Amino acid sequence: MVGEQGGTRRMLTGNAAAAWGARLARVEYIPAFPITPQTEIIESLAAWCAGGELAARFVTLDSEHSMITAAGAAAATGCRVFTATSSQGLLYGLEALWTVAGWRVPLVMVNVSRGLAAPITLEPDHNDILAARDSGCIQLHAETCQEVLDSVLLAYRVAEDPRVRLPVIVNMDGFYLSFTREPVEVPTPQQAADFLPEAQGEPEFRASRPLAQGVAVLQGALYSHFRYQMHLAQEAALAVHEEAAADFEQICGRRYGAVEAYRLEDAELVLVMAGSFATKARAAIDVLRSEGKRVGLLRLRMIRPWPAAAVAAALGHRRGVAVIDQNLSPGLGGILFQEVAATLARSARRPGVLRSFVGGLGGKDISLGEFRHVVDVLAAASDSEDLHGSELLFTEADWQQVQSLVQLAQFPETQAVPSDDGRSEVRR
Amino acid sequence: MLRIRFHGRGGHGVKTASRIVGTAAFLSGFYAQDSPIYGAERRGAAVAAYTRIDTKPICERGAVAEPDLILVVDETLLADPAAGVRVGCEFASALLVNSGKEGTALATELRLPCPILTLDLTAVVLAVVGRGSAQSAVLGAAACALAGLGPLERVLEAVQRELVELGLEADEQARNLEAARRVYADLSAVPARPRLPASGQVELHRPTLAKGAASRPIILAVGNAAARHTGRWRVFRPVIDQEACTRCGVCFALCPDGAITLDERAYPVIDYENCKGCMMCYQECPVHCISERQEVQAW
Structure with a gap:
């Protein structure tokens, strides 16, 4: 891969696609810190920086907290910055993420989703990226490796637009995209340059002109003003993304919306999902369609800003809508369900039934049978019944597996184990 | 779709x-998808990888639970339920096993519901x-x-x-290509097994709050790594010639896995249950009293 130019269709992992996105964006500064399953992104970029394919300064930092701070500081000088992290790393850098978003600096970060500890896992779900939901960063969630690459390019257009000036996080699922190769069309350097010109604007920070960034505002009114400005900038990003997506289509031939519809035209029942597991939903929808069920998919690509109008337009008139969240807010349920429900509650037309499911936690498969279950629940539901909580997509086979492992880990034969009231007891 | x-x-x-x-399929004009799955990366730990090939875009992701072809590099994995070789x-x-045994003999031994090939x-x-x-390359x-x-x-x-992507030297590439050529010539295409469309019926489990420790990720059992x-x-087994051994203790000191102990007379003894066959002892023995033997069967 080293030494090659873009402009061909090739087999790329999501991680390699992210690195290509940064390379084609001609990024100038890459602060980095390794974490599985993201590390290959920075390994690729480091190799290109060393080999001369990419004229960027690559710096390893001591933590994600420093990394994000360095990314924000560099972006404030007007140079194009790329960085990447995942899971625990994202959370470790979370404080800095809020800070650099508040600085209103454009940078692009890829997050490779991985379930959060504890217990520890390496496989994906979206609790990591949704922990950054309210940071002020824009969020684009990719379904394919192609979309990872294209979204990095789109992200710079949105981040650097004077109406926006906010960090953008491009999210992909660990393993399911990060380590999975599939055919990816790599734009040519010329296409990338046509779509994404050099970073515009006079740098605010210069050594010869000291100024303060991220200042203290010890007045509620001033604080309110600046925070609400972030909100308005986020809202402006919806239109900016549309403009960028139209340009991208013209140059590269692929179109991306804030949401994506699959077989939605005449669908009575709609599944709502984000990320690479939407691919599994497509396959299930094809099977269910072949059985005569009018089912479709709405994929949430842009999570922040929240594309309320597009969501309401796509879902308002359906007989049933099920949000399958690949995340869990303990004590509440699926997170995106809350946002979809709130949008529909304010909308003039509401679907007959609305249900919440949680699936794919820690990378657990969502099988055809589980999608079938969701659709069966929707089909049988009536609007008069109470809204249930979030149902976990978890099969009897999953339960058998869990039971045997928990048994092995906790209750080995004739072993003394402390019971909850502190006394030891012998179990068989 | 073909799933490997x-x-x-x-x-x-x-x-x-x-x-x-995946690349061979891609170069042939097919849609292809390949991916590995592993836990905490570690040499010697069980690893699986998947390739899917189709004439249309692939709408599956992750582990292949219903493979058309299974290839096993290390036959000892067949005895390890955690490796999941038998799944689907x-x-x-x-199911191709890297083994010197006859396919029919292994089939009798394994009694699996699919044709067994060995090479x-x-x-x-x-x-x-x-x-x-x-x-x-050969795989x-x-x-x-x-x-x-x-x-x-x-x-x-x-x-x-x-191999270029991995950064192999030209002569190493050439030898791997020769090995691949030989293996490719030794095998022929197997017809796909007809399969019914998946019904996709599953029974869902509704979790309830588990009692006590079963609700928490905690291991109360004593360590079982020794098991x-x-x-x-191992591919190669180090064998110590006690007649020639000077009891210098170099192998004992250098074994990275602590699989060599000293007996009461200070002669080194190899724990073959845990020796991974790194052959460091074989390399380092100053009097060359450690020889190597290829394992025929490790399980």
Whole structure:
């Protein structure tokens, strides 16, 4: 891969696609810190920086907290910055993420989703990226490796637009995209340059002109003003993304919306999902369609800003809508369900039934049978019944597996184990 | 869609093998997807990798639970339920085991609901590529042959592309290509097994709050790592000639796994249950009293 130019269709992992996105964006500064399953992104970029394919300064930092701070500081000088992290790393850098978003600096970060500890896992779900939901960063969630690459390019257009000036996080699922190769069309350097010109604007920070960034505002009114400005900038990003997506289509031939519809035209029942597991939903929808069920998919690509109008337009008139969240807010349920429900509650037309499911936690498969279950629940539901909580997509086979492992880990034969009231007891 | 699953241990090259097949399919104009799955990366630990091939965009992701082809680099994995080699083998039109045994003998031994093939890939690698080499090229070529991907030149191009990506030297590439050529010639395509469309019926479980510790991720059982015998990973077994041994203790000191102890007379004793066959003792013995023997069967 080293030494090659873009402009061909090739087999790329999501991680390699992210690195290509940064390379084609001609990024100038890459602060980095390794974490599985993201590390290959920075390994690729480091190799290109060393080999001369990419004229960027690559710096390893001591933590994600420093990394994000360095990314924000560099972006404030007007140079194009790329960085990447995942899971625990994202959370470790979370404080800095809020800070650099508040600085209103454009940078692009890829997050490779991985379930959060504890217990520890390496496989994906979206609790990591949704922990950054309210940071002020824009969020684009990719379904394919192609979309990872294209979204990095789109992200710079949105981040650097004077109406926006906010960090953008491009999210992909660990393993399911990060380590999975599939055919990816790599734009040519010329296409990338046509779509994404050099970073515009006079740098605010210069050594010869000291100024303060991220200042203290010890007045509620001033604080309110600046925070609400972030909100308005986020809202402006919806239109900016549309403009960028139209340009991208013209140059590269692929179109991306804030949401994506699959077989939605005449669908009575709609599944709502984000990320690479939407691919599994497509396959299930094809099977269910072949059985005569009018089912479709709405994929949430842009999570922040929240594309309320597009969501309401796509879902308002359906007989049933099920949000399958690949995340869990303990004590509440699926997170995106809350946002979809709130949008529909304010909308003039509401679907007959609305249900919440949680699936794919820690990378657990969502099988055809589980999608079938969701659709069966929707089909049988009536609007008069109470809204249930979030149902976990978890099969009897999953339960058998869990039971045997928990048994092995906790209750080995004739072993003394402390019971909850502190006394030891012998179990068989 | 054709689904291929590879099983091996970290270092065997199953990830690269899955990529060789993915690239060969891609170069043939198919849609392809390849991916590995592993836990905490570790040489010697069980690893699986998958390749999916289709004439239309692939709408599956993650583990292959219903493989058309299964390829196993290390036959000891067949005895390890955690490696999941047998998962979905009733769908497979062939399960190829890297083994010097006869296919029919292994089939009788394993009693699996799919045809068993054997080929001594290790022998080819040892003869053509050299010791300590990964089996990616031969494994990838074997999978291409079984899947009916070709012609040979395209398969070799796929092998070469992946080896270049790994940064192998030109002579090493050439030896791997020769090994791949031999293996590809030894196998022919197996017809896909007809399968019914999946009904996709599952029973859902509604979790309830578990009592006490079963609700929390906590291990109360005593450590069981000792029950996992890493000696199964060996390709070569070090053997100490006690007549020649000077009891200098170098092997004892250098064994990275603590698999060499000293007996009451200070002679080194190898714990074959846990010796991984790194052969460091063989390399370092000052009087060359440690020899190597290839394992025939480790389980």
